[in-house]
Amino acid sequence: MHPAPSVIIFTTLSGLGFGLLLFLGLGLPDVSGWVAFVFFAIAYALSVGGLMASTFHLGHPERAWKAFTQWKTSWLSREGWCAVIALIVMGLYAIGVIFLGQRWSLLGWIGALFSLLTVFTTSMIYTQLKTIPRWNMNLTPAMFLSFSLAGGALLAGQVRVALPLLLIAALVQILYWKKGDKALEESGTNLGTATGLGDRGTVRAFEPPHTGTNYLLREFVHVVGRKHAEKLRIISFALAFVLPVILLLLPFGHFFALLAVLSHLAGVATSRWLFFAQAEHVVGLYYGKR
Amino acid sequence: MNQPIINTSPKVSDEVRKTTCYMCACRCGINVHMKDGKVAYIEGNRDHPVNKGVLCAKGSAGIMQVNAPSRLRAPLKRVGPRGSGKFEEISWDEALDIAVGWLKPIREDNPEKLAFFTGRDQSQSFTSFWAQNFGTCNYAAHGGFCSVNMAAGGIYTMGGAFWEFGQPDWDHTKLFMLFGVAEDHDSNPIKMGIGKIKARGARVIGVNPIRSGYNAVADDWVGITPGTDGLFILSMIHVLMKAGKIDLDYLSRYTNAPVLVDASEGPTKGLFLRDEDGKPLVVDRNTGELTAFDKPGVRPDLSATFEKDGVTHRPVFHLMAERYLSDEYAPENIAEQCGIPATRIRAIAGELARVAFDEAFELEREWTDFRGEKHTKMIGRPVAMHSMRGVSAHANGFQTCRALHVLQIILGTVEVPGGFRFKPPYPKPVEAHPRPHCKVTPNTPLDGPHLGFVQGPEDLALKPDGSPARIDKAFTWDNPMSSHGLMHMVISNAHAGDPYKIDTLFMYMANMSWNSSMNTKGVMEMLTDKDENGDYVIPHIIYSDAYSSEMVAYADLILPDTTYLERHDCISLLDRPICEADAAADAIRWPVIEPDRDVKGFQSALVELANRLGLPGFTNEDGSAKWQDYADYIVNHERKPGIGPLAGFRGENGDKEGRGEVNPDQLNRYIENGGFYVAHIPEGADYYKPWNAAYQDWAVGMGIYDSPQPYLFQLYSEPMRKFQLAAEGHGERQPPEHLRERIKETLDPMPIWYETDQTGNEGFTVNALTQRPMAMYHSWGTQNAWLRQLHGRNPLYVPTKLMRENGLSDGDWAKVTSPHGEITVPVMEMAALNENTVWTWNAIGKRKGAWALQEDAPEATKGFLLNHLIHELLPPKGDGLRWANSDPITGQAAWFDLKVKIEKADPPTDAESQPEFPPIESPVGTGPKDLAWKVGK
Amino acid sequence: MTQLPTSTDRKMGLVIDLDTCVGCHACVISCKGWNTENYGAPLSDQDAYGANPSGTFLNRVHSYEVQPAEGHAQLIHFPKSCLHCEDAPCVTVCPTGASYKRVEDGIVLVNESDCIGCGLCAWSCPYGARELDQAEGVMKKCTLCVDRIYNENLPEVDRVPSCVRTCPAGARHFGDLGDADSDVSKLVAERGGMDLMPEMGTKPVNKYLPPRPKDNVEDQIDILAPLLAPVAEEPKGFLGWLDKTLEKL
Numbered sequence A: 001m002h003p004a005p006s007v008i009i010f011t012t013l014s015g016l017g018f019g020l021l022l023f024l025g026l027g028l029p030d031v032s033g034w035v036a037f038v039f040f041a042i043a044y045a046l047s048v049g050g051l052m053a054s055t056f057h058l059g060h061p062e063r064a065w066k067a068f069t070q071w072k073t074s075w076l077s078r079e080g081w082c083a084v085i086a087l088i089v090m091g092l093y094a095i096g097v098i099f100l101g102q103r104w105s106l107l108g109w110i111g112a113l114f115s116l117l118t119v120f121t122t123s124m125i126y127t128q129l130k131t132i133p134r135w136n137m138n139l140t141p142a143m144f145l146s147f148s149l150a151g152g153a154l155l156a157g158q159v160r161v162a163l164p165l166l167l168i169a170a171l172v173q174i175l176y177w178k179k180g181d182k183a184l185e186e187s188g189t190n191l192g193t194a195t196g197l198g199d200r201g202t203v204r205a206f207e208p209p210h211t212g213t214n215y216l217l218r219e220f221v222h223v224v225g226r227k228h229a230e231k232l233r234i235i236s237f238a239l240a241f242v243l244p245v246i247l248l249l250l251p252f253g254h255f256f257a258l259l260a261v262l263s264h265l266a267g268v269a270t271s272r273w274l275f276f277a278q279a280e281h282v283v284g285l286y287y288g289k290r
Numbered sequence B: 001m002n003q004p005i006i007n008t009s010p011k012v013s014d015e016v017r018k019t020t021c022y023m024c025a026c027r028c029g030i031n032v033h034m035k036d037g038k039v040a041y042i043e044g045n046r047d048h049p050v051n052k053g054v055l056c057a058k059g060s061a062g063i064m065q066v067n068a069p070s071r072l073r074a075p076l077k078r079v080g081p082r083g084s085g086k087f088e089e090i091s092w093d094e095a096l097d098i099a100v101g102w103l104k105p106i107r108e109d110n111p112e113k114l115a116f117f118t119g120r121d122q123s124q125s126f127t128s129f130w131a132q133n134f135g136t137c138n139y140a141a142h143g144g145f146c147s148v149n150m151a152a153g154g155i156y157t158m159g160g161a162f163w164e165f166g167q168p169d170w171d172h173t174k175l176f177m178l179f180g181v182a183e184d185h186d187s188n189p190i191k192m193g194i195g196k197i198k199a200r201g202a203r204v205i206g207v208n209p210i211r212s213g214y215n216a217v218a219d220d221w222v223g224i225t226p227g228t229d230g231l232f233i234l235s236m237i238h239v240l241m242k243a244g245k246i247d248l249d250y251l252s253r254y255t256n257a258p259v260l261v262d263a264s265e266g267p268t269k270g271l272f273l274r275d276e277d278g279k280p281l282v283v284d285r286n287t288g289e290l291t292a293f294d295k296p297g298v299r300p301d302l303s304a305t306f307e308k309d310g311v312t313h314r315p316v317f318h319l320m321a322e323r324y325l326s327d328e329y330a331p332e333n334i335a336e337q338c339g340i341p342a343t344r345i346r347a348i349a350g351e352l353a354r355v356a357f358d359e360a361f362e363l364e365r366e367w368t369d370f371r372g373e374k375h376t377k378m379i380g381r382p383v384a385m386h387s388m389r390g391v392s393a394h395a396n397g398f399q400t401c402r403a404l405h406v407l408q409i410i411l412g413t414v415e416v417p418g419g420f421r422f423k424p425p426y427p428k429p430v431e432a433h434p435r436p437h438c439k440v441t442p443n444t445p446l447d448g449p450h451l452g453f454v455q456g457p458e459d460l461a462l463k464p465d466g467s468p469a470r471i472d473k474a475f476t477w478d479n480p481m482s483s484h485g486l487m488h489m490v491i492s493n494a495h496a497g498d499p500y501k502i503d504t505l506f507m508y509m510a511n512m513s514w515n516s517s518m519n520t521k522g523v524m525e526m527l528t529d530k531d532e533n534g535d536y537v538i539p540h541i542i543y544s545d546a547y548s549s550e551m552v553a554y555a556d557l558i559l560p561d562t563t564y565l566e567r568h569d570c571i572s573l574l575d576r577p578i579c580e581a582d583a584a585a586d587a588i589r590w591p592v593i594e595p596d597r598d599v600k601g602f603q604s605a606l607v608e609l610a611n612r613l614g615l616p617g618f619t620n621e622d623g624s625a626k627w628q629d630y631a632d633y634i635v636n637h638e639r640k641p642g643i644g645p646l647a648g649f650r651g652e653n654g655d656k657e658g659r660g661e662v663n664p665d666q667l668n669r670y671i672e673n674g675g676f677y678v679a680h681i682p683e684g685a686d687y688y689k690p691w692n693a694a695y696q697d698w699a700v701g702m703g704i705y706d707s708p709q710p711y712l713f714q715l716y717s718e719p720m721r722k723f724q725l726a727a728e729g730h731g732e733r734q735p736p737e738h739l740r741e742r743i744k745e746t747l748d749p750m751p752i753w754y755e756t757d758q759t760g761n762e763g764f765t766v767n768a769l770t771q772r773p774m775a776m777y778h779s780w781g782t783q784n785a786w787l788r789q790l791h792g793r794n795p796l797y798v799p800t801k802l803m804r805e806n807g808l809s810d811g812d813w814a815k816v817t818s819p820h821g822e823i824t825v826p827v828m829e830m831a832a833l834n835e836n837t838v839w840t841w842n843a844i845g846k847r848k849g850a851w852a853l854q855e856d857a858p859e860a861t862k863g864f865l866l867n868h869l870i871h872e873l874l875p876p877k878g879d880g881l882r883w884a885n886s887d888p889i890t891g892q893a894a895w896f897d898l899k900v901k902i903e904k905a906d907p908p909t910d911a912e913s914q915p916e917f918p919p920i921e922s923p924v925g926t927g928p929k930d931l932a933w934k935v936g937k
Numbered sequence C: 001m002t003q004l005p006t007s008t009d010r011k012m013g014l015v016i017d018l019d020t021c022v023g024c025h026a027c028v029i030s031c032k033g034w035n036t037e038n039y040g041a042p043l044s045d046q047d048a049y050g051a052n053p054s055g056t057f058l059n060r061v062h063s064y065e066v067q068p069a070e071g072h073a074q075l076i077h078f079p080k081s082c083l084h085c086e087d088a089p090c091v092t093v094c095p096t097g098a099s100y101k102r103v104e105d106g107i108v109l110v111n112e113s114d115c116i117g118c119g120l121c122a123w124s125c126p127y128g129a130r131e132l133d134q135a136e137g138v139m140k141k142c143t144l145c146v147d148r149i150y151n152e153n154l155p156e157v158d159r160v161p162s163c164v165r166t167c168p169a170g171a172r173h174f175g176d177l178g179d180a181d182s183d184v185s186k187l188v189a190e191r192g193g194m195d196l197m198p199e200m201g202t203k204p205v206n207k208y209l210p211p212r213p214k215d216n217v218e219d220q221i222d223i224l225a226p227l228l229a230p231v232a233e234e235p236k237g238f239l240g241w242l243d244k245t246l247e248k249l
């Protein structure tokens, strides 16, 4: 898949943002006034910014509101609803915390729940796609959720929660990569089933339907060199998990915490780049590409 | 569920205008849907005899062609050096003045100094009429480099040819065998036919080194070694004759198999025994007497010999048996050379025999043959064959083509139900065709038509001193039976001054500085070469194109043509009509839109030029012009009284067909009728046409000929024997010494196979071919925004074995070398390919700056031509002579004899295919960036 | 609208004969021509005369080589457009309802005025049947020529998709695959029509007729060989045979 900056920014930032909102909704940390304002501002900047980024790739962003209509079937639509509910509920909750010195816990829990649901629905947009075996597995929501929780905890300054969550996320990440690398093979889909000609012999793509490129190739066919991918995985893993954990284990300090957050952000963004770039859409088979 | 309400019955268009496609030479009928006076959508015309509603990719993309940014806009005068592409736009008046300024003195002095050659011209009867009236002997269209081997091979053998001049009996055939065809002129009809017979479950056998297109859908693929079809075919003839699986009745009645061949030594040896009327003689089985072949009631004997003065004269069939039963042709002995296992050859021959004889059927149709014998039924032999350039573009193609016809004929499959059928104006014996003329007289028309069919040395186009009369050396000892001329030799010969120098080269619709020339770079040099005085060696070049092609840059004066939807055209029975096997048909084009530029239909421009030059055929007694434009000519010209370019709606009331007075309303009648006219052949006259009295009478009525012309198929070709006799020393006209042996060997009156001239090929062992992509027409396809996305560049396809041997993988570059040149190009693997053959799509590579494309267009950076590796001459033999890379019989350009070697190469530094040429300046700029072409609201 | 109808009245679709398709691209361009001028936005082209031409097409023809375990490699031309799946994932993923499957005939269509161009439907289609038009920003796909097949301004014979009408080889068939008695259904039954990527569970309506077995003329050599028994080994003998046979004529 084409690793479009808009979707990488979207999933990375909004994942972190809703993760932070979740912790804020649970009252972790228990802050108020200006400090709360700063926390909420960061959370909204990330989640809303991410959502905005996701509209960049739309052909008709001015019609984006129509995306709320199909919640019955469409995960994208559901995501829209969850995000809006989470943002509104958490907004009300934030007003209480920041300006009124009130903590409406129920509202906070509801907000936290919808924040989590938002991340889940986002992940389901990808998970539901049978056409992309690397995404079409339970580990995809697990990954989105664990990343969001770990990142949220980190941002929320919940070191004790963050450490185990980072370890869990790291584990999920490794499992995701391992399983993902075999996903296309194991899906049973290949050029043979794609053409229905597989039982006659080895099928090989000969001439493509056109010598130039097209939307499908641009959108779905992106080949990352194996070596390149390995390297990026190591970098991503180090930045997202290893470095933050080390930094957290060091004596506490705001500067190190900031470094841990930035490192995690960069690591998750790299992981997301790989998430898209390494995902093989089965349509590539028709073009003799993966 | 509530779902959107959509309009499922939108208005399709304001109006439909029916005309004829010209995105290629197949000439399908099209419905041009108009919205607000603009072309909105093009679809096939269901009523049209050629395409019956279907349309190919090119045809549907016509809308991108009539609106192409590459269209020329006004007459151009060259202002920079030749080849630079620098021009200034001028008026038509000035353009025609310039042309007259060059042409008038030539005509007054020596008309042969004008060489007028046209490309894929569909108005050859008109352009040749123009050239004839001008008085030059130097005229031809492109047939000589295209497929004259097929046309001549067919006409000399059976009075009709493949090409688009005949077709399988798609409704009845059960076995269709295709030799060397990727696309052909009859594009849509062949596809429709294949679809039709496949739906019936009939078998298709494809003989082709490359398994794509038609060959990909063939049930059996024979991946033959290029250039060896003749051997394969003769081997099948061997097997069939040996097994007696031949149609003896057919051979005895309709072919010259029973004709007696003179065996006495001397100047008549090998000619037919003839009676005093010149009729070939046979022995009548009824009487045992020697008699003319066509006497009523005669049953020619295939076996009987005739003894006279101690000499036994034997029938052609004896000679055939003697030759083809020889073990030389046994499958086991030729299998390796052809690259086909012997069992496969036998199996295919067996299958031919099985279908031709065991699946024979009868149509209950009465008919009477030319000997007056009545037949109550027609016997069907459901085997049909077709062939084109894969056979013809080799220097042994004429003989191979003849061999193929002999194979069809011994099976009794020509002009019978289920077999191969001619389309009017064929069948037509060689004798009914004109012979070539070349007598040039100042200010006077030529003494007759330029092109034709020679019947012996007496018809050669030689000057009194024996030197070639024509610039292309057509009809000379080099290639005596060159019925279509040799367009590929014109520039080369004119540049070399061999046989003489010319003054003006006038070309139409042929991209000679690029894809239609061999030795492209050399040709560009010849066109720009200057003599010691600093003048161009070819002093003047006039060219007519509709688009900004590579050739435009090499002309001094450009006469811009219209596109096909903007002009009148005539697809005439006098020319290359659109007939079907059971109907004569012709068609027109008419301006369904008016040009928005200062362009003129080329034929109309020729009429104006003729008027300004006062050419006889174009001028009335009082000196006034006969016709104002081409439309006027189409309607009012008469070749003979009552016979004009169009056969339909003749006569004052438009109710006569074939023959009839001029009808001023004729074009409107065509337009009302969908742009075409069909005259059906009556039932009973529709098969056995060469011998069928009813057909012959119908053809006379249509004006196809003036009296019935029944004839025999020529398994043995007497005209060829006459050239051999000359080479053996008989007769007045004698070939030059250096050609004697070649003529003796190659002009064998019965089909042979010979290895083509391999001079210089040592070390070059791989065959290199091109194929036409179905969705592109030569160079024109590229300017089409839709089509160029399909074929924007061309790799060299290399068989798996050669890929491995050379360590190549897809996308690598390879250096491909021939005895003549070198190219460096990207490669791609193909498994379904003869293991010693490489190929690419034809004419995708483009010169930078042409066709209104940006200079970095893939066609110009990655695309390439194989033509750089092919030379119009064979490598020098050290005898100082210029040997053409052509068939020694017909002069057909031997494009596919190319041998190369291939090796892996580093990608060129700029990752562009080599050789590269500097860009030419575009006289029309480049096209727009984006398109969203919708004319309706 | 993104809910799929539980069933459709008819299942209109195409049957494509891989045994007959010669790969001419006629259907590709005809489709481009019709759909540029008709339903929805025109199918645009970018860099039309430049280095990277790329445009929207609703139908494209691939080609594949198949190397059987034994014998010659085969080449198969392979046209592909929307298969109008019964369980069309492209419909259910659509957040706006722009994508829908028509109840009356099962045609999967995009209502362009509702489409936000998110691309998700194309992501969900295994067959590459949807292309986002770069000029218009909306999703384009085969409409099964919904504006032709019922079009009362067209003569009855022409109420078929543009690609079907134009296919020179007759390799494309159109009809109701929900009706077991329709010509297309019979063809599918006779020739073993198949689904592409059945494992995706999309239940395509369009079917592909597989190529017939190839290169088997030699297998019949035992039947054919007797036909080829020589009538005589020597040319002389052949002429003797000839005389005898001619007498019978």
Ligand SMILES: Nc1nc2c(c(=O)[nH]1)N[C@H]1C(S)=C(S)[C@@H](COP(=O)(O)OP(=O)(O)OC[C@H]3O[C@@H](n4cnc5c(=O)[nH]c(N)nc54)[C@H](O)[C@@H]3O)O[C@H]1N2
Residues within 6 Å of the ligand: B119, B120, B142, B145, B146, B147, B508, B509, B510, B511, B512, B515, B516, B517, B544, B545, B546, B547, B548, B549, B550, B551, B561, B562, B563, B564, B602, B770, B771, B777, B778, B779, B780, B842, B843, B866, B867, B895
């Ligand atoms: N390597 C290789 N080379 C080959 C062949 C091959 O098989 N392999 N095939 C050979 C054969 S058979 C042929 S026929 C030639 C074909 O070669 P060409 O005859 O050169 O064919 P085109 O490229 O179609 O060029 C014809 C010219 O006609 C122009 N044209 C198009 N429409 C019109 C019109 O309406 N009016 C006018 N006045 N001009 C128009 C085009 O712009 C173009 O410049 O190529 C030959 N070259």
Ligand SMILES: Nc1nc2c(c(=O)[nH]1)N[C@H]1C(S)=C(S)[C@@H](COP(=O)(O)OP(=O)(O)OC[C@H]3O[C@@H](n4cnc5c(=O)[nH]c(N)nc54)[C@H](O)[C@@H]3O)O[C@H]1N2
Residues within 6 Å of the ligand: B024, B025, B120, B146, B147, B179, B180, B181, B182, B183, B184, B185, B186, B187, B207, B208, B209, B210, B224, B225, B226, B227, B228, B229, B387, B388, B389, B390, B391, B394, B769, B770, B771, B772, B773, B774, B775, B776, B777, B778, B896
């Ligand atoms: N779409 C489209 N249609 C066209 C044209 C076009 O440019 N585009 N051009 C038109 C013109 S001018 C012409 S002349 C015709 C030509 O039409 P075709 O005769 O189909 O010409 P080519 O495409 O050159 O294909 C020649 C075929 O012969 C095969 N071949 C080569 N050598 C041998 C051999 O030794 N033996 C056998 N058995 N096969 C061999 C090649 O592999 C190739 O498949 O097409 C016409 N129709």
Ligand code: SF4
Residues within 6 Å of the ligand: B021, B022, B023, B024, B025, B026, B027, B028, B051, B055, B056, B057, B058, B059, B060, B187, B188
């Ligand atoms: S074959 Fe195609 S391009 Fe040629 S005339 Fe017919 S529709 Fe036009």
Ligand code: SF4
Residues within 6 Å of the ligand: C081, C082, C083, C084, C085, C088, C089, C090, C091, C108, C124, C125, C126, C127, C128, C129, C130, C141, C202
């Ligand atoms: S082929 Fe693709 S676009 Fe068409 S219905 Fe099936 S999933 Fe949807």
Ligand code: SF4
Residues within 6 Å of the ligand: C093, C094, C095, C096, C097, C098, C099, C110, C114, C115, C116, C117, C118, C119, C120, C121, C122, C138, C139
């Ligand atoms: S691109 Fe349009 S049709 Fe496709 S899912 Fe998005 S909104 Fe629906």
Ligand code: SF4
Residues within 6 Å of the ligand: C030, C031, C032, C034, C035, C058, C059, C081, C082, C141, C142, C143, C144, C145, C161, C162, C163, C164
């Ligand atoms: S049915 Fe219509 S829209 Fe679909 S591929 Fe055919 S022509 Fe194109």
Ligand code: SF4
Residues within 6 Å of the ligand: C020, C021, C022, C023, C024, C025, C026, C027, C028, C061, C077, C079, C166, C167, C168, C169, C170, C171, C172
């Ligand atoms: S038009 Fe017919 S033969 Fe040509 S590519 Fe399309 S389906 Fe195949």
Ligand SMILES: [Mo]
Residues within 6 Å of the ligand: B145, B146, B147
């Ligand atoms: Mo040609």
